[in-house]
Amino acid sequence: MNELALIDRIRRMTRGQRGLVLGIGDDCAIYRPRANEDLLFTTDQTIEDVHFLSSHAPRAVGERSLARSLSDIAAMGGIPRFCLVTLAVPANYEKWIDAFYRGLIGLAKRTKTLLAGGDLAHSKKIHCDVIVCGSVQRGKALRRDGARPGDRVYVSGALGKSWTRRIVPRLALGQKLVGRATSCIDLSDGLSLDLHRVCLASHVAADLDRIPLTRGATIERALNGGEDYELLFTLPRGKTAPRGTLQIGTIVVGAPGEIRFEGRTLQPLGYDHFR
Amino acid sequence: MNELALIDRIRRMTRGQRGLVLGIGDDCAIYRPRANEDLLFTTDQTIEDVHFLSSHAPRAVGERSLARSLSDIAAMGGIPRFCLVTLAVPANYEKWIDAFYRGLIGLAKRTKTLLAGGDLAHSKKIHCDVIVCGSVQRGKALRRDGARPGDRVYVSGALGKSWTRRIVPRLALGQKLVGRATSCIDLSDGLSLDLHRVCLASHVAADLDRIPLTRGATIERALNGGEDYELLFTLPRGKTAPRGTLQIGTIVVGAPGEIRFEGRTLQPLGYDHFR
Secondary structure: OOHHHHHHHHHHHOOOOOOOOEOOOOOOEEEOOOOOEEEEEEEEEEEEOOOEOOOOOHHHHHHHHHHHHHHHHHHOOOEEEEEEEEEEEOOOOHHHHHHHHHHHHHHHHHOOOEEEEEEEEEOOOOEEEEEEEEEEEOOOOOOOOOOOOOOEEEEOOOEOOOOOOOOOOOHHHHHHHOOOOOEEEEOOOOHHHHHHHHHHHHOOEEEEOOOOEOOOOOHHHHHHOOOOOOEEEEEOOOOOOOOOOEEEEEEEOOOOOOEEEOOEEOOOOOOOOOO | OOHHHHHHHHHHHOOOOOOOOEOOOOOOEEEOOOOOEEEEEEEEEEEEOOOEOOOOOHHHHHHHHHHHHHHHHHHOOOEEEEEEEEEEEOOOOHHHHHHHHHHHHHHHHHOOOEEEEEEEEEOOOOEEEEEEEEEEEOOOOOOOOOOOOOOEEEEOOOEOOOOOOOOOOOHHHHHHHOOOOOEEEEOOOOHHHHHHHHHHHHOOEEEEOOOOEOOOOOHHHHHHOOOOOOEEEEEOOOOOOOOOOEEEEEEEOOOOOOEEEOOEEOOOOOOOOOO
């Protein structure tokens, strides 16, 4: 199967999608912004032998590749609009590509994320990059830099999950936090590193009271693992938190980025590709 | 050097850029659309041993990675707004990353393309993906599907270039063609395949009269090579073509996608990753 035929097959999987001026098949996709929206952009790589193994089901790899980027959109309070997918695979991977796209497009349909285009190439190892564009009311995006001393720190669920489970991006919660949370981030690199990032950007410190764990998880994995994909957010004291979320600490005045738990200062040891 | 320090270094290279609500350093970048603009999106992969060799200067690889995507924006008549860059490299490539970004950011500054964000990861082979967002007046993007019988076919320069030369994206020409050209594409996969794509999308055929060659190039390379990055466009008969562009043929009624040259039908043999 040649490139034109492959692209045509992917295009047929997205039949019936509405909302783009122009989708797959030209030099660029065309998106027409709505009145009063800010656009959010994020991109995440998913690489064989780094983020998954060749023994993993391609359908799950496709779904997970999109889910990781959608989680970033959720963290900013956005509504997903469309995605671009680049994929490089070894020769004779047509079946793999097909299953990968079925997984990805399944999640795209459930979250109303349009597939706008991308790029296909060959490489020895599988390499995927998913770019998602989301939208949020002008000036209302949730950011990392708005946490203030006295704010309460929350997470959207128990931590320390294994990286083999399915990622469910917290889109509805993120949208609900718009106009309420003072900061938000998704836990993709571990609580210790991601809360450190929020505190650094906001020039504050944090005291942790408790760390809710999933069954079988260790405190170590909850702090320094990197696969929770829950939202971490801050609310001003007295604001009611959405149902199902858990308070874990308080923002305090202190050395920017410092996190304290059980009397000691935590090292931001979450996942770092370059350490 | 860890990931935070590396990202901080890249961010410093882009100091002083204006035009984004939020750039590098949060879960997403934020772009605020202007009134009456359509947004164009394109993405291109640049892979070690496929698009370049490890012996190539990283600065040139960085510039070329962005240039390829900018060429797609040019082909739609767009003004580049911002880019996202994902990069996966082996361990201890900090110097390479630095030079790569210097090359990329140099071209970004010359073309007023803001660096909005991206993703860094490790992999055995270097893998890069550059997403560019451009803008064009609402409804005015140049597309592949508007060529009509009687239109003249033009290219922006002589063909058959070697892939080692520098790519100069034809942004000014593309913007000049808005409201004038009936179709446009960039020659990234060879004249025979790219003109075939225009004719297929427009449900027309084409007769080629002449193929302007660069010094030392063969007709074979001009037809089926893939590294010209000139614009191929169609103008209604009688419309004056911009200075420096060359007429090479005419759009005709015929089997959709058929290209004739010197009495024979050309096979669309340009570069195809999956053949």
